[in-house]
Amino acid sequence: MRQEHAEQIKNVMQALKAKGEVNEVYFVACGGSQAVLMAGQYIFDRESNVPSHVYTANEFVYDTPKNLCADSLVISCSHSGNTPETIAATKLAREKGAMTVALSNLVGSELWEAAEYPVHYDWGKDVSDSDKNKGILYGLIFNLLKVLAPNEKWDVCLQELEKLTELSEEAKAQYAEQAKDWAKAQKRDPIIYTIGSGINYGEAYSTAMCWFMEMQWINSGCIHSGEYFHGPFEITDYDVPFMLVKSIGNTRHLDQRVEDFATKFTDKLLVLDQKDLHLDTVAPEAKQYIAAILSGVVIRLFIEAIAFERGHSLDVRRYMWQMEY
């Protein structure tokens, strides 16, 4: 992690220590940024006794949780730093006296100014993955947990984040051919569902909402692995495509059940098994976190491949950037 980012996170930690108590952590953002924050909520929920929630920003603004107060910690995120709902939510939280931390790619953006503790992340090629949005979020979370749920494993996890760039490159090389083959086979499909659980649910969510629906105009829906058998699985048929992220974490059993069933009834099940990632060099306590980030890298490969096959650039929008809404 770059010095600048490390210092910004250090500021958060110092403020948190001074604050002492946190009644609730609110993760607040929109769309893809909300999806990224979901992993933060997951880790808090499983690793600490501090309750935490994820909100889409405008619901947080218009229908504010009663427990939001000066004891709360609000973590928001917007890549551009100009998402109006997220700015409004951060301002509201700060007015209520909550501690506000905002992640953004743009220093000095309106979100940056709205939050008491802004944290920057890098973007683009030739930057370290540990300094991009997910690397920085996980770095922030592990540091917060050092204060709120002390455990020596957080230092190990922080160290392992430094391997992200190398591991990402390796994962991309590993999946490059499969991504192309999948894209060729699926390019005419009018709908592709995504499935995931636990820490990976956010990745499944953003794949459906942002990659497929927003950037490819392919119909989609996100299904939690634990919910698949309680409704959604009846849609399964030989020609219905699914993309399943199979966890190496505690929810693996849920994903396995989906795979075992769906394999029998659709010819179009793509399983992205985190067990196939090369994580030998990663400390055991960090594996599931690193894997969750790498799954996002792998999915992106598949999306870029299908975008190419369909001749549909990931940069095309028909509403966003084209009009006011």
Add this chain to the structure above:
Amino acid sequence: MRQEHAEQIKNVMQALKAKGEVNEVYFVACGGSQAVLMAGQYIFDRESNVPSHVYTANEFVYDTPKNLCADSLVISCSHSGNTPETIAATKLAREKGAMTVALSNLVGSELWEAAEYPVHYDWGKDVSDSDKNKGILYGLIFNLLKVLAPNEKWDVCLQELEKLTELSEEAKAQYAEQAKDWAKAQKRDPIIYTIGSGINYGEAYSTAMCWFMEMQWINSGCIHSGEYFHGPFEITDYDVPFMLVKSIGNTRHLDQRVEDFATKFTDKLLVLDQKDLHLDTVAPEAKQYIAAILSGVVIRLFIEAIAFERGHSLDVRRYMWQMEY
């Protein structure tokens, strides 16, 4: 509410008073039952200072939140009372010393026996809507809030639940023709999205996952109104159908924005506006809760109509009841 149900809920209240403190409320179920409980979590979140969460049961079992302990309150639900994941989750919660409340239609079911405080609800024709699953859930929640977030409005809300049967009949009569017309127009559509926010998100969720995908084999996906503009709205086109539940609660602005935009770009937007419901006889503090339940009644009308037009019975399953999974 029938005497039997009132007494079961009274038992819960007495135990809760004796318990004193609740660190977190967990709403745990699968599919349609989980969707019903979402409204309970919503009310807790906005009306109390007790943190609350919704889990699909198997994630709760395999990846248990750290904060689950003897101070917790776990509310589970299964219509048949034999959903294995929900039974396992309830047993786990009880082993951890949490207070366990289970809603079920079947007295003596395995879920019934698993929970310390089982609460029955009625089902079928000729029973009062205030004694069905949602009436009982809301009745339970309002009673719990009398203990955990005392306010005289809970007694008002409890009283208003008694009007549910009459109001449901009225809503059905009001929407009967529109439901038939919509069903005739949409019956060939391969996908129908659902959109909602706030207390109505659970209804939008179960409409996508259970009504459309499970019981009609129509592709679907559930979109939060606040998320629509952050990805999903790019899928909108003149022939893409959406069903929007428009709230009379605090999130109405979010739904309104969706309506204003989608109206311009699709010919197939169905808006079910809770403002159109006849709620003159309902006390102001109860209106949004009664409306949330009535929206479910109205949606069911539309689903029954499309099932008829498609000749696809709501009782047909290709996997459930047909095999082990």
